[in-house]
Amino acid sequence: MLRQIEGSRAVAETVALCRPEVVCAYPISPQTHIIEAVGVLVRTGALAPCEFVNVESEFAAMSVSIGASAAGARAYTATASQGLLFMIEAVYNAAGLGLPVVMTLANRAVGAPINIWNDHSDAMAVRDSGWIQLFAETNQEAADLHIQAFRLAESLSLPVMVAMDGFILTHAIERVDLATQEQVDAFLPPYEPRQVLDPADPVSIGAMVGPEAFEEVRYLAHLRQVDALTAIPAVASEFAEHFGRSSGGLLRPYRCEGADTVVVALGSVLGTIKDTVDAMRDDGLAVGVVGITSFRPFPAAAVREALAAARRVVVVEKAFSIGFGGVLSTDVAMALTGSGTPVTTVVAGLGGRPITGASLRECFEAAAAGRAEPLVFLDLNRSLIDRDLERSSARRRTGPTAENVLRDLGTVASGPT
Amino acid sequence: MPEFATDGGPTAARESGSPGSVEPPGSGGAGAAVRSEDPPGSRDATGPASPSSGQPVKFYQVGSFAVGNRLLDPSYRTVQSDALRTNALDSGHRACQGCGEALGARYALDAAMRATGGSMVAVNATGCLEVFSTPYPESSWRIPWLHSLFGNTPAVATGVAAALRVKGRPEVRVVGQAGDGGTVDIGFGCLSGMFERNDDVLFICYDNEAYMNTGVQRSAATPPAARTATTEAVGDEPGNPFGQGKNLPVLAMAHDIPYVATATVADLHDLERKVERAMEIRGARYLHLFVPCPLGWGAAPRDTIRLARLAKETGLFPVFEAEHGVVTAVSQIRRQVPVEEYLRPQGRYRHLFDPADPDGPPARPETVRRIQEIADRNIARYGLVGPAGSDAPGEAGPSDPSGRPYETGEAR
Amino acid sequence: MFQVRIHGRGGQGVVTAAELLSVAAFFDGRWSQAFPSFGSERTGAPIVGFCRISDGEIRTREPVSTPDALIVQDPTLLHQVDLFSGLRDDGFVLLNTSRPVEELGLGALTSPRRDGPGIRVITLPATELAIAHTGRPTPNAVLLGGFAAAGGVVSLDAVAGAIEQRFAGPVARANIAAATEAFRSVSARWKELDHAPTD
Ligand SMILES: Cc1ncc(C[n+]2csc(CCOP(=O)(O)OP(=O)(O)O)c2C)c(N)n1
């Protein structure tokens, strides 16, 4: 049914249609609206049977999800930023145990400095944990990906994280075609665990593995992620058949035919990028986009194929590896090994900095003309940086950097932008 | 020194109608010139004579237990009434009107500053207090202040204390502070460790009974029946379930730490006195401060102090002190009121009353009765109602003569 | 694409107003996207909400920097924030105030460039209307009735539908009545402005 609805609410209602049996979460902006809405659906009995557990921390939230999943229940949780980092030990554990928990990640920057706004640093921090990580471009896709996530998680016995941009998607009110219960029931069979705590058939889950087999266990986890490279597009096309619209899959090229310059990105910024690309195409510039939905597993072969004709690649990233550069770009460059195609990393939108079409266009044009540096920070305020560098070379006790920089800027960080 | 806005200070303090918050320093008025170093007067049950009027003043005269500073003997005045107070939490912060947490933090930290001669560091958890006080590049703090994370504040405070010890600066004292979420929920593991090691930290919990900073979700300090965003007033048992929650003061006492106290922003003298007492002691100390939140409770900003007072006077929030796990003093209820009087002005309990007739009898009398039971149990447990006629504040002795630690009540 | 920026204070329902507007556009069969200025402001702090309305899918996620219209819920913001920033030269402002435009000292606030005949300022005593109809000083739904009359970007029916979907029976009815009255009063003013000489 077509609804004009907040992204968080669309996700909450869709998750409810997936009939999770245990929902456990700890509030953190910008995830709160999702779990609050699921909580109400449980309380009113609209989602039943379901246990909604208010816990004391994210560490507990993921741990409850692990316990519930191991006992055979379909488990769901949601978090962001500091919350994801607070639960990180349990995040790795869920993946290591092969428990099909589904989690929404309302992407938010990681502090310090504390920042509640959007970027992808949180998702990148658990990149290597063994979770499948799917990024939503729109709220429609965010909703749809959750249905696919339960299906994927349970068929592969792997946890799946659906990343949606905090505030930009979670708090945006837009058109979403919500699935019906019948549609979801037809698509998502009841959870049939591979391993379960059951007195009738006792198993030990979580045994210690020593040097003699640890590498093999890890390799098997890797194989399952490799399997996911086949399962993700398969589930996406089955979804398209059932629901009459396409979302998910490994990646999605847009106007890549004959494109010399191809932009690669994750998440909601793809919308702004597509508008920019359309405008550039109108002006005769051969630009295209590849949106990556599945960041883990990383579809290296599909990326290589999608970028085969490109003469240069620009990766727009809302995160970076401090001391090195792009994270997604590293993967893209690996996928392009041997092709000689130059890759430019554009770090943009950190901590909620708006990414404007105008800045993107300038940047893409520079790249198309071969003028782009390998690592670009979009809209970086150079004078602020110079002032801080000056300050720290002038004296030892400079005080807290964040405070100094903002004072130079002369603005109030929490004011409306 | 941080930048400060220069408007007239926190609205909460101005609206509180409580002693010490009404009178800007140095604004004149009888007794304003008298400093707190002046010799103290007599302290009888009716209150001291006013130095200017010479008349005996009854604390009880306005029915609110509030009394103007200028009527008081200097020794009774709050730290806030001193022109030389530190303003540890200065004006210009971004708290809501009537924020109990802002008021409580200002009083508690100024009292701590006075007790330590200004030699103090504060460590703050994520939460409203942190967010509204430090909208970079502005800061409302006039003391060294560190915010690390939401769940690790007691441990960070321990680290600061350890460093000060190793650096040979034992005179610098450490205060850790957090909301109820940062204290009873996500920070509890670190807090219990800090208590157990008896680290030299005063930890203050500003209890507004929910996660306010993220938009009013339930914490383990949310009382039964209260509506929060994760315990909505829907379903068969609307609001927070009965039979849950954590009594942190009692848990703190179970660690046998040297000092545990509870206080409310309705009795700021009592709060200051407890902070001063805490600073006389070394080792782990815990202060649990009840701070109404107009936004989260759906209450009028002007009712912050009234609600804090009612929480105590109903028995829902017992005010007491304990040393080494034994209750040493209990603030008795002066004029007991039924819990209904406390619940009715709060939007978070709206579902207990009839929307068509909000002043009429409760729509859910059974729930109100169960809340009254909690209050009654607290009254019995802590001996909150003393023998008739004893209405001296904070003067009642230990109510449990055996000195046993008190059992966990359902109230918190 | 039509872009609206709504100014108000925390607690006044800025986000609700943006949402209602987007729902109204949706009922009119159009695409729309509403989003708040994301922040951690507390009660009383200046807040901004945005709404984009279009005949096709809206893909961009950047903030609205050059709005076609402003809705100002709280006139005390006039002299506190850069209210008119980016407003298009042919845009309009719907202002909640009971005072006439001339008394507001807007000449000094709007830059000469924007002072041209293109920008139209319409005032509406929305708080008073809200109190009269609903008993509460919440101007957001009322202003949307006025907005429907100004420029006709959304229909009054759709605004009423959005209000109905969001609020319960009697509250919705009172707000719709207030919005309808606002619609009438702004319609008249808008016609005058539309026919006013433009040079
Ligand atoms: C690990 C982690 N989880 C969640 C959050 C989000 N968060 C910040 S403050 C807060 C609630 C604060 O509640 P409380 O401690 O009671 O303080 P109050 O705001 O009520 O004063 C939450 C959930 C966070 N910052 N870090």
Ligand code: SF4
């Ligand atoms: S939400 Fe509550 S605790 Fe937070 S600033 Fe407002 S009144 Fe204070």
Ligand SMILES: [Mg+2]
């Ligand atoms: Mg709290």
